[in-house]
Amino acid sequence: MDIRLNNHFLDVKETYLFSDIAKRVRKFQEENPDREIIRMGIGDVTLPLPGAITSAMEEAVKQMADKASFHGYPPEYGYDFLRDAISDHYKNIGAPSVTPGIIYVSDGAKSDLGNLPDILGDNPVIIPDPVYPVYVDSNLMNGRKISFVNGTKENDFLPEPPADTGIEPSVIYICSPNNPTGAVYSYEGLTAWVNFALKTGSLIIFDAAYEAFISEDKPHTIYEIPGAESCAIEISSFSKFAGFTGVRCGWTVVPDTLEAGGIKLSKFWARRQATKFNGVSYITQMGAAASLSGKGFEECLANIAYYKRNATALANVFTDKGIYFTGGVNSPYIWLKCPGDIGGWEFFDSILERFGIVGTPGEGFGANGSGFFRLTAFGSYENTLKACELFKTL
Numbered sequence: 001m002d003i004r005l006n007n008h009f010l011d012v013k014e015t016y017l018f019s020d021i022a023k024r025v026r027k028f029q030e031e032n033p034d035r036e037i038i039r040m041g042i043g044d045v046t047l048p049l050p051g052a053i054t055s056a057m058e059e060a061v062k063q064m065a066d067k068a069s070f071h072g073y074p075p076e077y078g079y080d081f082l083r084d085a086i087s088d089h090y091k092n093i094g095a096p097s098v099t100p101g102i103i104y105v106s107d108g109a110k111s112d113l114g115n116l117p118d119i120l121g122d123n124p125v126i127i128p129d130p131v132y133p134v135y136v137d138s139n140l141m142n143g144r145k146i147s148f149v150n151g152t153k154e155n156d157f158l159p160e161p162p163a164d165t166g167i168e169p170s171v172i173y174i175c176s177p178n179n180p181t182g183a184v185y186s187y188e189g190l191t192a193w194v195n196f197a198l199k200t201g202s203l204i205i206f207d208a209a210y211e212a213f214i215s216e217d218k219p220h221t222i223y224e225i226p227g228a229e230s231c232a233i234e235i236s237s238f239s240k241f242a243g244f245t246g247v248r249c250g251w252t253v254v255p256d257t258l259e260a261g262g263i264k265l266s267k268f269w270a271r272r273q274a275t276k277f278n279g280v281s282y283i284t285q286m287g288a289a290a291s292l293s294g295k296g297f298e299e300c301l302a303n304i305a306y307y308k309r310n311a312t313a314l315a316n317v318f319t320d321k322g323i324y325f326t327g328g329v330n331s332p333y334i335w336l337k338c339p340g341d342i343g344g345w346e347f348f349d350s351i352l353e354r355f356g357i358v359g360t361p362g363e364g365f366g367a368n369g370s371g372f373f374r375l376t377a378f379g380s381y382e383n384t385l386k387a388c389e390l391f392k393t394l
């Protein structure tokens with residue numbers, strides 16, 4: 001064939017981090033069919049969907065089976081009942097400016113993160129390191145120039161904005177609570193980024209997928225910060241909050257006050273979604289809305305409390321052993337320094353071989369992840385306790 005390909009794909013690693021890990025684990029399992037494996041790698045939920053959610057979905061299925069209440073194509077930006085429920089949630093977390101009309105329902109945060117570069121021109125991109133690899137990969141695939149702000153032990157993995165002199169208007173990614181480090185920005189820390197974006201004419205893409213894990217007094221949404229409606233898009237998800245990793249539903253907030261060159265960003269995003277996306281199923285959206293209702297919300301919080309108990313159990317072991325770590329408080333992730341100063345992939349092989357435990361090497365999240373390791377608390381309590389006993393012998 002003589003067509004030209006998007007050769008920017010040659011700039012990303014050949015396999016996606018979690019596909020690479022899954023492949024290594026499959027190989028280990030084939031070679032060791034009798035070994036038990038404790039999966040603490042990908043941040044995938046394990047508890048079943050709460051009852052209020054499945055009841056709402058069952059009801060939706062019944063409606064789909066009846067001519068009078070059947071639903072065809074969903075509205076392109078989400079059903080009003082779900083946009084209203086998400087907006088009410090924002091009111092409860094201190095951001096009443098997030099009205100239903102600026103919420104765009106989607107099939108998940110990862111898709112929106114990958115799709116947003118469609119509406120953005122060739123701007124410089126600023127990304128924290130370490131961070132969720134999708135930000136880097138989706139910008140590399142579009143040929144964008146990326147600079148990194150360093151998350152390190154010294155700044156508690158919460159990088160501050162660079163000096164604002166000579167900075168071109170940029171697209172800035174922030175994830176708080178952070179994947180992989182579990183670090184969460186304070187009000188002051190996030191205000192510094194909002195002020196930086198306003199001063200430099202930049203756009204922040206704020207990933208709030210782990211918001212529901214925050215238990216300390218920290219911002220749950222960037223729209224708690226004054227000025228954010230003029231410089232930030234927020235992406236969030238039902239995956240970790242309501243256990244929707246396999247169901248698929250999320251949303252993006254694009255305030256009408258975001259403008260560049262006299263054009264509203266919401267106009268381009270709405271156009272992009274209407275053309276390239278056909279919405280989320282009625283059944284899924286009914287389930288998502290139920291997760292934000294009284295009983296459903298309580299059930300989701302109970303699941304989060306379950307995962308956080310796992311995180312506390314792991315954190316206690318590493319504290320007792322004097323192993324440096326972050327996270328585990330406002331996050332389902334524990335980010336630890338590999339004992340013995342070995343690299344993350346070496347530690348990965350070592351604990352897989354010795355303990356049958358799968359985690360994620362820090363190197364997969366950026367250069368500053370070198371020598372660190374991420375564990376998730378999304379497994380069962382029983383398996384987490386088994387892992388804790390094994391980690392005690394490190």
Ligand code: MLT
Nearest residue numbers: 041042043044110132179
């Ligand atoms: C993770 O493990 O980092 C996440 O589960 C990946 C994702 O949310 O796509």
